Amino acid sequence: MGTFIPGENVELKSANQTRVPRQLRRHSQILQDRHGKWCMGLPAYVTDPGHEIPTLLAVGGGKGGVGKSILSANLSARLAGLGYRVLVIDLDLGCANLHTHFGIPKPKYTLANMVLESSKTFAEIITPTTVPGVALVAGGQEASWSRHLARGPETLLTLWDAIFSAKRRLHVDFVVMDLGAGTARHTMDFYATAHLGVLTALPEPTSIENAYVFLKTHLWNLIDHVAVRSGEEGSSSDIRTVLRDVGKNPYSKGYSDAFRQLSASYPNFVSNLLQALSGRDVGIVINQTRSQSDIDIGPAMEMICKRYFGVHAGFLGDLNYDDSAWKSLRNRRLLLNDFPHAILSKRLSGVTASILKVLGHQE
Amino acid sequence: MLGTTKSNYYDILNVPRDASKSQIREAYIRMRNTFSGQNQALYSLFDETEAQAMLERVEEAFRALNDDQIRLQYDRQGPIVAPESHGHAQEVTDAFRGTGANTYGVVPKTHQATKAMQATAQDIQVKVAKLIEEGDLSDGTLYRKIRETVGVSEDEMQSRTKIGVDHIRGIETNTFDRLPRPIFVKGFLRSYFRYLGVNNSDELVAAFSEKYQDFLDKRGLS
Numbered sequence: 001m002g003t004f005i006p007g008e009n010v011e012l013k014s015a016n017q018t019r020v021p022r023q024l025r026r027h028s029q030i031l032q033d034r035h036g037k038w039c040m041g042l043p044a045y046v047t048d049p050g051h052e053i054p055t056l057l058a059v060g061g062g063k064g065g066v067g068k069s070i071l072s073a074n075l076s077a078r079l080a081g082l083g084y085r086v087l088v089i090d091l092d093l094g095c096a097n098l099h100t101h102f103g104i105p106k107p108k109y110t111l112a113n114m115v116l117e118s119s120k121t122f123a124e125i126i127t128p129t130t131v132p133g134v135a136l137v138a139g140g141q142e143a144s145w146s147r148h149l150a151r152g153p154e155t156l157l158t159l160w161d162a163i164f165s166a167k168r169r170l171h172v173d174f175v176v177m178d179l180g181a182g183t184a185r186h187t188m189d190f191y192a193t194a195h196l197g198v199l200t201a202l203p204e205p206t207s208i209e210n211a212y213v214f215l216k217t218h219l220w221n222l223i224d225h226v227a228v229r230s231g232e233e234g235s236s237s238d239i240r241t242v243l244r245d246v247g248k249n250p251y252s253k254g255y256s257d258a259f260r261q262l263s264a265s266y267p268n269f270v271s272n273l274l275q276a277l278s279g280r281d282v283g284i285v286i287n288q289t290r291s292q293s294d295i296d297i298g299p300a301m302e303m304i305c306k307r308y309f310g311v312h313a314g315f316l317g318d319l320n321y322d323d324s325a326w327k328s329l330r331n332r333r334l335l336l337n338d339f340p341h342a343i344l345s346k347r348l349s350g351v352t353a354s355i356l357k358v359l360g361h362q363e
Numbered sequence: 364m365l366g367t368t369k370s371n372y373y374d375i376l377n378v379p380r381d382a383s384k385s386q387i388r389e390a391y392i393r394m395r396n397t398f399s400g401q402n403q404a405l406y407s408l409f410d411e412t413e414a415q416a417m418l419e420r421v422e423e424a425f426r427a428l429n430d431d432q433i434r435l436q437y438d439r440q441g442p443i444v445a446p447e448s449h450g451h452a453q454e455v456t457d458a459f460r461g462t463g464a465n466t467y468g469v470v471p472k473t474h475q476a477t478k479a480m481q482a483t484a485q486d487i488q489v490k491v492a493k494l495i496e497e498g499d500l501s502d503g504t505l506y507r508k509i510r511e512t513v514g515v516s517e518d519e520m521q522s523r524t525k526i527g528v529d530h531i532r533g534i535e536t537n538t539f540d541r542l543p544r545p546i547f548v549k550g551f552l553r554s555y556f557r558y559l560g561v562n563n564s565d566e567l568v569a570a571f572s573e574k575y576q577d578f579l580d581k582r583g584l585s
Contacts, residue, residue, distance in 0.1 A: 209407040254408075292525070293401075300397035300404035303377070308408050 030360030031055065031195055037279025040272055043189045044228035045154045049164035054087070054175045055359060056163070058194035062210030064181030066200045067287040070325060070335065071351075072178035073101035077336045078352040080133030084173040087126070087166055089137040091190055092180030094146055096139025102129045103332045104136065112140030115159055116148055122162035123170065131334060153186040160193075183217040192221050196281040196359055199313060201301070203286055203294035208301070215282065215309055216247075219255060222276050230272045239266060256310025281358050282313035285351055288321040316354040319347050372424035372437065380438070384429065391425040392523070487513060491561060501570035506555070507535040513559045524554040531555075534571070539578045548575060 031038070032051060039048045059072045069092070076088040090098035090111075099107045109125040127136045148155055166172040177194065179187045191197045197218070201211040220243075227236030239262055246258050263270040282305070286298045298315035305313040320343055328338035336345050356362040373380055376390040396402060398409075398417045405414050427433045490512050498505035510520065521528050530551060533541035542548050549572055556564035 203403055205403060205406045208403055212407055294403075296396050297402065297404045299393060300402050303394070303397050304404055304408060306377075 028055070028360035034279045037275040038195065039279070040229055041192055041222045041225050041276030041279055042229070043153065043192065043225055045157065046160055046193065052168050053164045054167040054172045055361070056175050056177065056194045056196075057355065058177040058179055058191045058197045059200060060179040060187065060191050060197060060214060061200035061207070062181065062183060062214035063202075063207045066202050066207050067319065067325075068181075068200050069098050069101055069178050070329075071198065071200060071285060071287070071319070071348075072176050073098060073334060074336050074345075074348050075352055075355070076134045076174070076176045077131045077334055078349055079174050079176075079356075080131055081336075082352075082356075084133065085171060086134045086174045086176060087137065087170070087172045088134060088176040088178065089163070090139030091177050091187070093139050093149060093186070094141060094143070095180060096141055098178050099127065099136060099138045100332065101329070102131070102134075102136055102334055104129065104138075105332075107136070107138035110138040110140030111159065112142045112145070114162075115156060116140070116142060116144060118158075122159075122166075126170075131337070149184070149186055153189045156186060183214055188217055188221040191218055192225060192280070194280065196283055196355060198316065198355075199282055199284050200287055201284065201297075202288050203290070203297050208297070211284075211301070212305075212308075215305060215311060215313065216255075218282070219309055219311060223273060226269070226272045226276050230269065232266075232269050232272075235266045235269045239269060254308035254310070256307060259310050277311060282311060283316040283355065283358060284313050285316050286318040289318045290321045294318070314354075314358060316358070317347060317351040319351065320344055372427050375420050375424040376428065378428075382428075387425065387428050391421065391429075394421045491559075495561075495567070499570075500567050501574040503533075503535045503537040503571065506552075506567070506571075509559060509561065510535075510555075515559060520555065520558065524551075524558050526551045526555060537574075539575055542575065545572055545575050545579070548572065 035051060042048070057075070059068045059075070061068055069090075072088055076086045080086045088098065090096040092098070093111065096110065099105075104127060107127045109120050109127070111125065113120040114122055114125050122137075125137055127138055129136050163175055163177075166175055177190050179190060199211050199215060201207045220240075223236060223239065223243075227233045242258055242262060243255065246255055259270055259273070284298055284301050284305075286295065286301075289295045289297075295318045298318055302313055302315045305311050322342055322344040324339040324342040324344055325335055328335040331338055335342075336348065339345055353362065373382070376382075376387060376394060378386055378390045382390070395418065397404065398414045398421060409417070427437055491509050494505060494508050494512065498508070517528050517531055520526065520531055529541060530543070530548075532538070534548065534551065534555070549568055552568045552571060553564065556567060561567070
């Protein structure tokens with residue numbers, strides 16, 4: 001009964017809707033206050049959508065197989081359990097499999113119907129899930145996605161509009177964007193748009209390396225966006241030249257140091273960039289932890305991100321290594337439903353709570 | 364947001380100027396965990412020498428701020444900037460600071476402070492070395508003395524090394540009945556001494572294990 005049914009006229013209710021006080025259902029005060037800063041980091045082709053938008057979460061991390069989809073799916077379910085209405089979108093375009101995490105074998109309609117074929121509207125491609133309060137937009141596995149995306153992320157404009165208007169039209173509180181692996185332009189643009197971008201990593205070198213690359217790419221992407229928004233494309237190319245050396249020079253002190261030096265010659269640009277950075281959050285989740293030293297990687301990465309990139313990336317929590325994740329996938333059921341009492345499920349609640357706290361949705 | 368060029372002790376440990384002693388200690392442990400070579404989080408951004416350099420500065424900052432007198436002296440000389448006389452010092456024009464509420468310049472390492480700091484650190488090291496030299500290596504009470512000299516409580520030891528307080532006490536009072544199998548005790552002792560910063564703990568571990576084994580053998584015979 002509580003499933004999320006597409007269509008504008010349908011009264012959509014989640015099971016526990018009454019548990020969230022009315023005032024929390026609005027955009028949180030923190031997000032309202034920093035709306036201007038948030039806009040500063042939006043891609044050039046996106047216009048200010050105003051205040052009436054859902055809270056946007058992105059789950060990224062660079063490397064594949066680090067648990068982005070499983071986190072997206074279960075995070076959505078947890079949020080819904082707290083009474084929020086959640087729309088989870090599979091943005092691993094072409095390699096989408098988020099529906100499987102919800103036990104949906106083959107979604108009837110996907111983003112391909114909307115974006116590639118233009119045969120369906122956004123409301124029509126929303127698939128109900130078994131979790132009350134969570135609805136899914138499947139990504140589609142069409143081979144033509146890559147060709148479509150090669151024409152630039154601007155080709156996704158209809159999707160952007162749909163996401164922003166989900167609050168107004170579908171009364172969605174949270175949109176959770178499950179990003180694909182890698183640092184494709186559209187992936188980074190969705191990440192830049194999120195109010196909070198989760199950086200998922202495993203406690204292993206390859207994943208940590210990719211997480212840093214992902215964060216670096218995010219920073220570069222924001223520089224691009226700020227350059228266009230502030231009309232300072234000239235100084236941005238100078239800045240890029242300086243920053244390129246940061247990566248090359250092994251003795252460099254990192255980006256935050258470069259920014260400090262640049263702020264003397266390009267005060268406006270650096271201050272705009274800082275605004276864009278402080279207008280959105282990055283949060284670190286360490287997945288598949290097996291020991292305390294694995295968990296310790298989280299706070300350590302937080303500190304390193306601050307020192308090296310000058311980006312505040314708070315540690316949101318860890319998810320322990322647990323066969324229940326794998327078993328639930330094999331059972332094709334959502335982890336939280338299949339093993340509600342696993343420690344992993346409790347850790348997922350912890351991460352959800354941290355996210356709500358960061359975004360000012362909860363004390 | 365901090366860059367690595369800063370040499371202000373408070374910035375190095377990432378604590379406010381009015382941080383309490385326990386806050387400073389906590390921050391120190393966090394920083395030490397971050398930059399101790401084994402931490403995976405360093406991978407691909409910091410190599411071993413950079414991490415080592417960072418670690419040294421963290422140690423230096425902690426030694427200074429953990430000592431009330433040195434800290435007081437350091438605070439008084441706080442905002443003085445002396446770029447030329449000390450190669451590494453550099454003025455901070457930190458755009459990332461935001462409000463500017465906490466814009467302290469980089470503080471030079473004063474000669475007195477450095478000396479005093481080394482003295483405290485060396486003091487402990489000398490004391491510990493002396494204890495080890497004079498004591499019976501296989502005696503748990505010696506370990507207790509070392510622990511107390513370094514200034515680590517049982518609770519801290521337990522929370523940082525995951526050795527149960529029971530086992531810590533068992534080791535420190537030579538109460539072998541309370542200890543698990545020798546192979547575990549060896550591991551305990553290694554992390555125990557590692558946490559206390561006692562290098563070359565092999566002899567100590569070996570001596571204690573031997574005594575423990577003796578005890579077990581005798582008990583087995585009787």
